[in-house]
Amino acid sequence: MFDSHHHLLAMGHKPLENEMDLIRDDEYESKSGTEIMEAPSGDDQDPNPRPKKKQYHRHTQLQIQEMEAFFKECPHPDDKQRKELGRRLNLEPLQVKFWFQNKRTQMKSQHERHENTQLRNENEKLRAENIRYKEAVGNATCPNCGGPAAIGEMSFDEQHLRIENARLREEIDRISGIAAKYVGKPMLSYPHLSPGASHSLDLGVGNFGPQAGMTGDIYGAADLLRTVSGPTDVDKPIIELAVAAMEELIRMAQAGEPLWIPSTGNSADRLNEAEYMRTFPCGIGPKPLGLKSEASRESTVVIMNHANLVEILMDSNQWASMFSSIVSRAMTLEVLSTGVAGNYDGALQVMTAEFQVPSPLVPTRKSFFARYCKHHTDEFWAVVDVSLDNLQPTSLPRCRRRPSGCLIQELPNGYSKVMWVEHVEVDDRAVHNIYKPLVNSGLAFGAPRWVATLDRQCERLASVMANTTSAGDGGVISSPEGRKGMLKLAERMVMSFCTGVGASTAHTWTTLSGSGADDVRVMTRKSMDDPGRPPGIVLSAATSFWLPLPPKRVFNFLRDENTRNEWDILSNGGLVQEIAHIANGRHPSNSVSLLRVNSANSSQSNMLILQESCTDSTGSYVIYAPIDIVAMNAVLSGGDPDYVALLPSGFAILPDGPNNSTGETPEVGSGGSLLTVAFQILVDSVPTAKLSLGSVATVNSLIKCTVERIKEAVLRDAT
Template structure:
C-alpha cells in the first residue's frame, strides 16, 4: 500500500495538481483520458515490472520516450472501464485474463486500475473541498453581519435601531401575559373539577329562591343543608382554613370542593366574599345562650351595636317540646348597622336554625333566603339589599366550670359599590360585620349583664366618692344602657326610622392653614317620641360625622378620651381643668377601661367653680378587639344621687360621644378576593388607623319666627370640628381624612 500511495502522489505531480492551491479547486475538475493513458503507440515496456512485488511501483520518469507506456485503444479502454465498474481492485489472475482479452500485459492492466482509482479519489476530494469553501464563504459573511449588529444594536426582526428597548418591553408584556394565562388556567381547572364533582353527586340541589309561594318543606331543606355546611366551616382546620398572622383565611378552592355551587349559587357580579371565624370562652350555659339567640327581643338587646331592629319574624318549624329550642327554624327580617352616619345598614332576610348536634353541643345557623341571585337591587336611603348571608352562626359547647366554648363563623357576600371608599378596607378586613365583632359583642354584653345581676358594689376610687347602693348600682347600669342605645339611634338610626325627620349635610371646618380640619357633618332633627317610646315629644338636633385618622391606633384615641386629667382639652362642658371620678362600676373583669363612671367637673361651662356644681357626667366606656365606645351625658347632681341611692332612673338623656373603630389597614384582608367579581383593588397595609365617629345631641331651640335656628347647625358643626382637631393634635395623627 505504501508503494501504491507513492504512485498516486507521483501521478498527481505528473498531472500538475497542487492540493494546497485554492484556485485550482474553485473550478470543476475534468480529467483527460489521454493524459492518463500516455502516448499513442502500442509498444509496452515491461522490463522493470517482473513480479507482483513491484505492483505499487511506477515506471521511472527517466525512462526514454521509446519505452514509455503506450496509449490504449478505445476498445481496450471500454473493456477496462466495464471491469472497473464491477471490481476496482482485481486480483492478478483477473488482471491476466483481462490482459489476454484486450491484448495487454498484466502490469499494464494493473497500472491502468491504479490510475483510475487515483482519478476517482482526486475528483471526490475536489468536490468536498469546493463544498467546504462555499460553506466557509457563507460563515465569513454571517460573521461580518454579526459584528456589524453588535456594533449597532437593532431589532433582529424589523432592523429598527430602537429594537433593544422594544425587545425589553415585549419581554415584559409576554411575562405578564404568561402570568395571566397561568392564572386563568388554574381557575379553569378548579371550575372544571368543581363541575365534575358536582355532577357526580346524587343529591344535587338547586339554590333556593325565596318568595311568598315557597313552601315550608323547601325552607326546612334549605336550613338543614345550611347546618351541614356551617358545621364543616366551624369544625374543620387546614386546608379549609389557612392560618395567617392576623387570624384565619378561608381557602376558596377547598370550600368550593365541598359545596359548589353552594346554597345560594355562584357569587353575584360585583359582590365581595368575606369569611371570618373566631373562638373564645364565654361565661354561661349553652342552653341559656341558645335561648337568647332564638328569642328576638333578647337577641336584639344582646347585640345593640350590630342589630338595628327586627322587621319581622316567623316560625317555620318548631321544636319537639315547647321548652326546647332543638329543631327550631325561624324566618327573620333584620337590619344591621355600624356606628357611623356614612354607612348604609344591611337588610337581610334569613333562616335561623337551632339544633343540638351532640351531647352538650349546639349549633345556631343563619342563611339568607332573600332570593338575590346576582341582580343589583335598587338602594334606597341607608338600607340596601346588596348582602347575602351564606351559612353562618355559632357553635356552642358546654365546658366545666360554668364556661362554654363559642366558635363564631360569618360567611357572606356584599356589594362593594354600596360601601363608601373610606370604609372599604374596614369591610375587606372582616371587621365591619365579621365574627370578631359578633363574638366580642356577645362577650362584652354577657359580662355587663353578669355585673348588672350581681349584688356586689365596688368601692369608690376617690376620697370624695359618693356611696352607691346595690339597687342604685343596677339603676345606674340600666340608665347607662339606655343612654348607649340613644347614642346608637342618633348616629345611625333616625334617617330610616321616621319620615318626619329632617336631614341635612353641612361641610364645616375649624382652624386655618395646616391646623384646619374639614368634616361633612350630618344634621338630623327628630322627635324623641317617634324614635324612642315613652320619651318626651321634644325636637332634638343630632350632629354626627366620621373621619379617619391614618396611622393612629384606635386604643390610643380611646385612652386619650378617657384620660380624666386631659378631658378639659376637648370637652366643652369642662373649662380646661381636672375632672374627678365620683363613683364607678367596672363592667369587665378582663379588660381595663370597661366601666360606667359618674364624673364631676371642677369647673363647668357657665363659670361656676368648686364642688358645689349641680351637674354630673354619666359616662359609659368600653373597649375590646372589635372597637371602642365612649358615651356620656350631663345629669343634674340631685337626680343622679337619687338614682345612686336606688330611686327611679326613668329620666331622659341626650348623650354625646365617640365610636372608635379600626380602619382595617392594620391587618390582612379577610375577603377571598379570588372569588370577587369586583375590580376594586385591595388596599395595602400602611399601619393601623382609626375610624372616629363623633356625635353630639342637643335640644333644638326655635327661632322667633317659629322655624329652626340656623345658627344651631353652625354651632353644632363647629363644635364637632373643634373636638376632632384637638383629638388629632393630642394623639399625634398626621392628618384627618373626611368621609
C-alpha cells in the same frame, strides 16, 4: 344644651323593690295576686286567736277588660308597663303583676288540655294504622298460587307495608315516650310539618334541665303564648334550606385546611373560595354579579350559660341589645316553629336585620334571612342564619348571608365555648375609602367582631348580676340596687348612641357642605312619648376621620377625665372629677363612671356626666350623657332608671385595618385609628316646632371645634 331639659329630669323617683329578693314568679302562680291577710296588732290580740278569713279584692269589669286587651298585646309586661297600667286602672303594680300571672296560668292550663287531647287522638290514629297494616301483612297471599306469601316472595306493595309498619312503630314509641314523660306537666306544641319535611328537621326531644344562674321565665309560659303559624307547603323550601344551612355551618365550623386558610398575625381564618365551591356546590345559588365574598371564623370561651346564650340569639330584641354596636335594627317577621320540649331545639323563624359599623361613612347591610336552632345530642347547640332572597327574587340583594352563625358547647361553671362563622356576599362599593381596609380585613362585619363583642357583653352582664359594691364607688353608690340602676342606665345610653350613629335605612343623614369638618352628617328626630328622651326636636350630628395614631392611644386620651377639658367644650375648661366607678369586665378600661364638672359656670352646678368606656380587639367606645343630679341621686338610691331622659354623645374608635405598620410614612391601613364623633342636642322642647338654620350652625360649629381640639391634643401628645 343641658338647661333646656333640666326641668324634665328633676322629678324624684320612688325606690323599687329588689325583685331578686322576692321569691320566683312561678311560686305565685297558684295564689291570688290581690289577697290580703288581716293581722291583729297591739293590745287587741285575742289570747285564743282564730284564723281570720282572707279578704279578696274583686276587679271591676272595666279593669278586667283593660287588662284582657293589654294581655293580648303583651302577656309579659315589664315593670314600667305594669306601673303605667296600674296608674290607669287605679291598681297597685303588684296587683297587676299577679293578675297577669294568674291569666298566664289559666292560658297555660287550657293549652295543656288541648295539646293532651291532640296527642291522644294522634296516638290512637297511629295505633289503628299499625293494626291495619299488621292485618294486611298477615293476610298477604302469593299472587301466583293464592297461598300464604313466603319470605322473599312478597310483592312491592307488601314490602312497602312492612317498612311503613316499622316506621309507625317507631313513631308510636316516640309519642308514647313523650306522653309518659310529660303527663301532668306543661307541654309545648310543636307544629306538624308537611309530609316529607318532618324527617328533615329531625325534631328531637331534649331538656335543658335546671340551669344555675338563669333568671326569669326563659323557657316557660312565654313560649306557649307566642304567635306561631305552623309550616305549610309554602314553607317547605324554607325548612329544607334551613336544614341544609345547618349542615353546612357545622362542617364549616369544624373543618380545617384546605377549606380554611390559617390566620397570620391578628387576622381571623380566611375561607378558600375555590375549595368552598367544590365542597358545597349547591347552597343558596351562585354569587350575583357585583357582590364580593367575605368569610371569617373565630372562637372564644364566654362567661355565660349555653341555655341563656341560645335564648338571647333566638329573641330578636335580646339579640339586638346584646350586639347593639353591630345590629342597628332587628325584627322577627314570622315564627315557623318554636321548638319542642320547652326549649329552642328545632326553632325556626324568619327575620330581618341591619348590620352596621359605628360611622355614617359605612352603609348598613340589610338582610332577610331564616334563623334555625338545633340541639345536636349532648355535644353542642347550633344557631344558623341563611338568606331567603333566592326564594323571593324580586330584586338583586345588596347583602346575602350564606350559612352563618355559631356552635355553642357547654362548659363547667356556667361557661360556654363559641365557634362563630360569618359568611356573606355584599356590595361594598358605597363604603368610604378610609374604611375599606377595615371592612376587607373582616374586623368590621366578620366573625372576630361578633366574638369580641359577645365576650365583652357577657362580662358586662356578669357584672350587672353581681350584688356587691366596690371601694372605687367612693360611697356614692350605697346599695346593690343603686349599682344595678347605674349600669342599666349606662346600657340604655350605649344602645341609644349605637343605633343613632350608623347610616341606617331608617335614619337618613344629610351632609353639611362647607362645614370645615370632614363630612359632617346631621339628622333630626322628634321625641314625644319616650320617657327615656326629653320631648322635642333632637339634632344628631356625626363625622368620621382618620388619625395616624394607634386606637389604644386615642381611646386612653378620650376616656381620661384629667384630659377631658382639652376637648370638651361644654366643660368650659373646668376640671372633671370621677366620683363613682364600676368595673364591668376583665380589661381595666371597661367601666362605667360618674363624673362631676367643677366649673365656674354656675349653670352646670346641678349636672353630672354618666360615661361608659369599653374596648376589645376590634374597637373601643367612649359614650357619655349629661344627667341631672336629682335624677341621678334617685337612681343611685334604687329608683327606676327607665324614666331618666338621656341624650348620649361620644366616640367610636376603630382600627383602620390589620396592624401591619412598617414604620414608613403613616397612611390608612398602617395601624392608625378611625374616629367617629357624634353629638345629640335638644334644639327645641316643642316636638311640633321646625328646625332652625341657627341650630344647625351651632351644632356644626360644636362638632367642628371638638374635632380640631382632639386632633391638636392627640397629635401634640404623640410628638
